Amino acid sequence: MGPSLPALALLPLLAGCGDTGGLVAAGATPTASGPVHLWPDRTGASVPPADPGGAPPEYVKGIPPVHDRDVHGVDPAALVQAELRAHPNTEVGADGMPAETAAAIRACAKDGEDGEDGEGGGAEPEACPVLTPYYRDLTGNGKDELIVGIEFPDQMMSVRVYTADPDGRLNRIMATTQTVISVELAGRDVVLRVPSGNHGYELITAWSWDEKQLTMLPTREQIVRVPASGQGPADRGPGSGLGPGPGLGPHTGPGSDPEPVRP
Template identity: 70%
Template structure:
């Protein structure tokens, strides 16, 4: 057998190591190309000649807050001073008999709220409140939940103005799966009407309107839980 000179053998070994991905002489490392990326496509308006609907401009002064009547002002905008049950009871007095709209409530629920804290009370529909700075003013707002029949729920948010007056900046009644707080957002999960899906609505503070508004809605598939035998 003919033996290669040492210099020639070393040169062949070095050449083999330089072949990309052709030998195990070393880890090639670095980034590898994944092929050509698809061309990004921006939104294209369909039927551009069609005259679309117009959005009415927002009122210059925003939406006036709904002040809660019959409660003493709080100090330094501290909503922690307010009892959540007394807050809802004050609204019931101001909107007695309302069954529709933001203040709408079934009579049996209204009667149960009026009885909260008395011997006649079996279960108070006003849930434990939560507190969070939702308006980015450095002061907490109070989030109140009221249980209604058939898994329905009234979710309300109240804030205090510089004079200490309580005003409601959010009120919605939904068939609620669950309610979440994320940052400065109140998030409601409700049935979407499509089996296997739920509707998620995000409520956020709008400085112009001076109220919480539904700023985002999305329908998501509900992950299937473990099957029981």
């Protein structure tokens, strides 16, 4: 029995060493589980092939080619007037336009036609439905695209984007008409905020360049709640791909001024 006494005497010492600096169990952890497929034996609906959804690229006739794919010298009013000549009396589709808006655009001033005020002939600038353009490289080719807005009645708006091909010809790569709350640039996306079909909510759609379709397509959509005060941007919620973050807001890179720039 004598030899076992020293071993018993060491037990309290060893137990004491384990109480300082050792790992302590945190208890049982919840088991991770993936999504559960409900009614797996049910035959689901078939999904048709993806629809491009946007307007196909269209060469704009009647506008001289631009040098070095530089769209900054293009008069946006003259550009839309050329489209009106190519698609007269069109009220639906990508080129659709109310007759009164088309008449006002035909009266817009053109570059080089000086009026008495030196601002050009035709309608006064504030009366022209073609808004001041913006510029941004949306296709990633290192050249700015031309972003044009056209005011329609009842808060509706046509948003169009044009790019220059290697030959300098202008191609329209986006055209959509909606009841627009606001238009934003986020990175290389054009983001439209429009009223949702549900009261108290709005729909945010991001249009992005698609290299296969060679056009801008609506790639992301999000329905967000409008703040109760009705002021400021909608609460896009945490983790939203369209919410505040890098790339959202004015772009300050070379060649793309955050403020509207006249050609």
